[in-house]
Amino acid sequence: MTKKIVTFGEMLLRFSTSQGERLSQAHHLTAHYGGAEANVAVSMSHFGYKSFLVSKVPNNPIGTAALKHLRSHGVYTDYIFVGGERLGTYYLEAGAGERSAHVTYDRKYSSFSQLEKDEINLDEILSGATLFHVSGITLALSPELRELTLLALKKAKERGVRTSLDFNYRAKLWSQQEASEVIQVLLPYIDICFFGELDAVHLLGLDHMDDSLPMEERLLRYYTIISKLYPDMKYISSTFRTVISASSNRLQGNLFTDGTLYQSKIHHIEPIIDRVGGGDAFAAGILSGILDELPPEQIVSFATAASALKHTIHGDCNAFSKDEVIQFANSESGKIVR
Amino acid sequence: MTKKIVTFGEMLLRFSTSQGERLSQAHHLTAHYGGAEANVAVSMSHFGYKSFLVSKVPNNPIGTAALKHLRSHGVYTDYIFVGGERLGTYYLEAGAGERSAHVTYDRKYSSFSQLEKDEINLDEILSGATLFHVSGITLALSPELRELTLLALKKAKERGVRTSLDFNYRAKLWSQQEASEVIQVLLPYIDICFFGELDAVHLLGLDHMDDSLPMEERLLRYYTIISKLYPDMKYISSTFRTVISASSNRLQGNLFTDGTLYQSKIHHIEPIIDRVGGGDAFAAGILSGILDELPPEQIVSFATAASALKHTIHGDCNAFSKDEVIQFANSESGKIVR
Amino acid sequence: MTKKIVTFGEMLLRFSTSQGERLSQAHHLTAHYGGAEANVAVSMSHFGYKSFLVSKVPNNPIGTAALKHLRSHGVYTDYIFVGGERLGTYYLEAGAGERSAHVTYDRKYSSFSQLEKDEINLDEILSGATLFHVSGITLALSPELRELTLLALKKAKERGVRTSLDFNYRAKLWSQQEASEVIQVLLPYIDICFFGELDAVHLLGLDHMDDSLPMEERLLRYYTIISKLYPDMKYISSTFRTVISASSNRLQGNLFTDGTLYQSKIHHIEPIIDRVGGGDAFAAGILSGILDELPPEQIVSFATAASALKHTIHGDCNAFSKDEVIQFANSESGKIVR
């Protein structure tokens, strides 16, 4: 039977400029719907899971469009509440080469950020689920959402639903101190966790390792410490991203489990078509691999390939099936197929 | 010397779909900057006035883009304050034929709506000005803005600056009762006023005239009553718009002064390219004609021609010079010029 | 509980030129997925039904795209088989004014046209269904599909599932004689039927009524005759379309039931954005009204409004909810809503 996956987070409408265009010059903007957890749900749907997003959108054509977006990717919208004031939006001025992309948020007062606890029936939502996934963005949006998330994680644990947290720290949304306090409360309830070196130091308070150690060695040490603190945390994962320019990145995936760090090959991503959602595609790949009980080295290869693929298409969503990701992971890059 | 014109109001970013496209289908949206008073300022700039907008925009690329928009039309941005949370936005699903256009507002919490009185130095702003113009939209946005407007009108009167008010009633922003109370306080300070029959009845509380009277007769009577109540109100103006469909309208301008109602010829506007800003173009035409001391029949012809022209181009702004409007008003329609 | 609706037919990929462009000049073509029965399914989904299409698409990215299209409109794809050679396509050179649109079919050898009987489990498909709908296009595609349709109609009748047939005669697919023979076999099993005067004469063999009779009188007589021949046929419906030009049509809906002909008001559709799918939107409107047990005059008004709305948007699909159609049917046309 198809496994039920539940994610919990905000949907946003992104307005992007074309490459080579500043926001102040743009007469046409591309509209993409997304959101960290929504993107994970979309990937999981393309991977064959019965994927739900728990969220709230306004009762207007923009809310409707957000729902239509999810449905077109096969995500179930049964747990999306309708109401509130607005869908959060943001503007992305596309980068090019040395010039970075630039985000302008306009997401305050969103319907989701004003979601109230009693709107949600967590028991119904978690019933029959295999996995519950959330990211730090949801936590940053309101105290109410933090409480809800904690409650959901506790209930999930009780019911044997696996739990997953992607730190996804956004400095424009909250301070490191706030994030640190909130996240540490949740960690005991997390089975699968996504965070990197900076998070380990700044949000979890570990000492910065000696920079003379290689990156993977440092990461292994951070992860070993954390996994001992939180014994339920069976998997910790992250990516190394080397930013050569806004158009060219190198990407390698990391997966720590049972005391060992597994790494994917390094993907050379050039040109980058759209990197928004690249991390979510990676997270979905890890989650899917874990649920499929693949060996760790395969999980991390699959997830990194999924993320690399995402970078080659516009929009937040990784619209590739499991087979397509596997074929890509195994093929020589760039050969035309005909 | 070029006359200084001051308008006071909010700028908005409009996201429009293409004709024949629903918001939920749109992957690209057209971005237009505008606002009732900003549009009047733009028209006045193209008509040769030194035009200012008093407003507030956020300190981000969208605020910058709004300023750039005004400058490209020659509007002075010296009195635009930078700060606050966001630029108000709205979505316009374009209509076609029988199907009306549909507006979804997302303008709450805007920088302008949170403008505070002491941010503005009215004396500086009004210094040397010939005209001060505002619309009911500004009044609808906050009590602070109402107070500011009242203060500005009083100061304008003291300084001999002419004052103009366009009712621009928007049911989505405030109730008729609220609007009625606010507007009636201002009317004694208004020299030039734009409102129609529905406003006369619902906002000014006049009795509805017998429908068997012809429209122009009814309007004449309403205007006569009002002009007696407010002796400073030398000019009252409005348009008759016959909506045949979202793609085809008839438009006639009305100007009441010295007890007489003057009417323009009827413009047949088909196809309508974009009717947003059509009323603002009309208002600017009336204001320009009055400042030029044209005879009333010429003022109303000029203003209605300006409004008809606006309907033939995309965007909120009437980018036609005085000469172009006059040439259009006098020419046979639709002949290719070569 | 949401009612289950089953439609049975082919999906096509349409390549359209922009208005004012010939196929031989076109460097970019717009891709729309559709099909007579698929379009009905889409409308019914937007009207709140649990809508299924029974069909077959190839195992390639074009087949996948067709499925994605349906899902984005909420149509269930559980009964769509994957295999065969190709998705049928066609080219639409858009018309303008006096110049008609022109269709070039490239739909032979499609996966659906090669569907075989034993691929389909009619019992499962019809289980729990409220309505089964098919059009003459399915019948035109292969003898196998005719047999399947007949079988499905018989089974539907046995199970108390309502049946609906839209003649949709296409001269490029089969001759009148062929169509006539096939259709007459099916009619005894049809509850709701869509055909017009030309069909009555050329496919059902009725004598052409005297042209001096008004159109509605002639239609009433045809429908009376047919409804007596086929006592199960409770509803017969059609539209009168007056083609002023490719950009301007008048449209009126007809619904015959219990011996009475009900007619909608006449919609003036100008400009026509895209008339493909206009008939399907009408059919879906009639079906929805019947299932909602509306009075006949409301059914036909609703259906004709739905069809008129469809003409104002691009693509084959009528992406309007029941509420939106009702609001449109009742509103003055063309007023901007803000």
Place this chain on the structure above:
Amino acid sequence: MTKKIVTFGEMLLRFSTSQGERLSQAHHLTAHYGGAEANVAVSMSHFGYKSFLVSKVPNNPIGTAALKHLRSHGVYTDYIFVGGERLGTYYLEAGAGERSAHVTYDRKYSSFSQLEKDEINLDEILSGATLFHVSGITLALSPELRELTLLALKKAKERGVRTSLDFNYRAKLWSQQEASEVIQVLLPYIDICFFGELDAVHLLGLDHMDDSLPMEERLLRYYTIISKLYPDMKYISSTFRTVISASSNRLQGNLFTDGTLYQSKIHHIEPIIDRVGGGDAFAAGILSGILDELPPEQIVSFATAASALKHTIHGDCNAFSKDEVIQFANSESGKIVR
């Protein structure tokens, strides 16, 4: 054997805005190649003639693009000389409804306008030709071109090549007096001539007929007078164009021969996609009909249908075959063909 047609004139590159856009707002311009005589050559090629343009284009990518344009429509470019400074250009601000299109010429110093007599071998060019066609635009461009045209017409007459002249008066290029003097010298050598009432009065010096006479009666009288003055002029032709707006015209064709005026039905052209080249399409239709020795009423119907069709597509060129024009002339307008 396919008949050889020779036209003589300038090619221009047109930069057009989209509908609803002013030149000062346009970030993208559509590029169309054309020219009065080139357009006639293109139509004649689509009608099945072996069509040549005699012209001159610069030796740069724009000149190359002009040649490619002609070849894509099957026009022979053997007599197009390469050299000189530039291809003439012009800007067309598209009109909409009441607002007329507006042309800004930038065509001075063009390669063609600087063509010299000895670059051209008229004997070779006219060898084997059936028809030689030129318009008043060529005459307006330089004295050298006038001399060349006169010489060509004389040689054509000697060789039995039919001659055709379309007045095509452009006030931006020369005065009525200049045009009048030049044209009157050529008329004795013209077999087929295109001009209307205004030309008869202003360029040929006829007295203005009493306006109380119906238009066709007046035209008949002008044509009768002229045809007596120039006995070789077997055909005179023109169109009546009623400009309802820039988006809607009525068009009727006139053809005078043997003392009788034949008129086509009136075409209602709405919306007008692009009217540039509409007159050239008409001229080509008349010329084709004459060469085919059709009866006059058929000639004028065919030509007016060709012109109406041209208005429904973008660009200067009437890319319709003889069969397509005939089918259009005979069909009910606007029916979708499928």
Place this chain on the structure above:
Amino acid sequence: MTKKIVTFGEMLLRFSTSQGERLSQAHHLTAHYGGAEANVAVSMSHFGYKSFLVSKVPNNPIGTAALKHLRSHGVYTDYIFVGGERLGTYYLEAGAGERSAHVTYDRKYSSFSQLEKDEINLDEILSGATLFHVSGITLALSPELRELTLLALKKAKERGVRTSLDFNYRAKLWSQQEASEVIQVLLPYIDICFFGELDAVHLLGLDHMDDSLPMEERLLRYYTIISKLYPDMKYISSTFRTVISASSNRLQGNLFTDGTLYQSKIHHIEPIIDRVGGGDAFAAGILSGILDELPPEQIVSFATAASALKHTIHGDCNAFSKDEVIQFANSESGKIVR
């Protein structure tokens, strides 16, 4: 006198997505006409040859568009027959970086694949020709086309027309064994032949050389063996393509003649705009160089430069003149010319 070149093959309509877009997301597709032999004909036309394609296209607007495409590039369409069912199409999902482009064929049942022998008069077609070129794709399409090709090659040899074959093996069209049998029958009649190492091994049955040998050494050996088997085969050619990614390739040309292998410099092609037709541009470059009797090192440089240029433009066609290719081959790359 301009040399006559004859090519024989199918035309296809390609639907491409934009970079960064999946087929299932694409609302607009770019239409390109091409085909291996058609592309060679186009290149040869731009190089100054009188170029013909022998082919068959359907009698519909798509067939017409294919003809127009060829004519716009100066290719003669006298030997293109009109009839049959359809023009073959295919979909190209553009690749980006590591993600390869992906082709979905929909070319079965095409007019060309159903061409029959007696439709073609080979004597007329070959009369006066200098070169006859065909590729393995034509051979893959039907037994009838194989017979026709063999007949054409024999007749060409009799008449002293040079013959050229590009293997162009497509695994989606036929098996290696089928291809091997067919091609080996033709080789005795071939003067100029295009194939690489894989073809030598899999289609011609040579033993795979030891991989420790450098590529050029291996190729030299294969070519030496083959040229001894087929003494008429004066030239054998191929390219080495190093696929760094879908956006970046290295390309080097090989030409074997008189026992020596000549190689071009290596072109670094990045970004790749569109690689479809790159091989055809190379083949045309080789053919043109041979007909011009250039020294072998110049031939291969010219051909590889032509192919590299093709990669920098959209569409299948290499629209560069001989001079432009030479200038490119000799210039420093990437300098702006102004």
Place this chain on the structure above:
Amino acid sequence: MTKKIVTFGEMLLRFSTSQGERLSQAHHLTAHYGGAEANVAVSMSHFGYKSFLVSKVPNNPIGTAALKHLRSHGVYTDYIFVGGERLGTYYLEAGAGERSAHVTYDRKYSSFSQLEKDEINLDEILSGATLFHVSGITLALSPELRELTLLALKKAKERGVRTSLDFNYRAKLWSQQEASEVIQVLLPYIDICFFGELDAVHLLGLDHMDDSLPMEERLLRYYTIISKLYPDMKYISSTFRTVISASSNRLQGNLFTDGTLYQSKIHHIEPIIDRVGGGDAFAAGILSGILDELPPEQIVSFATAASALKHTIHGDCNAFSKDEVIQFANSESGKIVR
């Protein structure tokens, strides 16, 4: 108080193709307004200066559009004269990878090139100015413009206005000998000068240094010689541009002052979105840095960063503020900011 900057030069309208498109294939062209001195004025305006362009544009919509362009970037148009025949234009066929961009000029007979001395009141223009900037392009256009420039430089020196000259040698406009004679007359009046090694040798007649010397050493020697010849020349500047391909360049800035050569870091610009205006952005950066009295190493870093940024956006204009350039100069490249 904001410093007044005056630049003197021609505005041009550029028509660009999209990447991967030849001019002969282009149906849509992008319109950009620019010009070497205009671009400097735009940059200076974004850097916070009160920037003027002295120029002349035609009295037509294209002239109006040029003015609107400047105003939208905050440039003052008070000294732009209206009249003359045309705005100069040029066509840019975009390059890609190894294929260079290609410029086709159509700028002769422009309004600016026909500017006459007595149209300009140099005293008014220079009044209150801090800087006067001009480039060699202005000098190339007419003897009158050379005289005017000389006069302006002399007057500037008298008034203590700093003077700047960018050689900007264009081989398509004048010969090296002409340029050499003209420029050498002006050099005594120049404070800040932009030229590179080739200019030093070919326009200033210095001996070519031994190529075995490193580039910066050679440049230092040239600059040392020149600065001794022209003691007023306090700053000499240039860029080293390594053209890897049309899509990838390396760029390093040079600034010589007080006998020392300062160099920026090397920017790797890939992909290049649009390099037109890159040199003007650099010049503006140098000028701004000098006026801000930054240390030389900061000036050259700022200027090179400004130029690198310009390469990442479409159009001639560097629409970045001083803060944005500084932030870019100091940031790690390519990180998304959110």
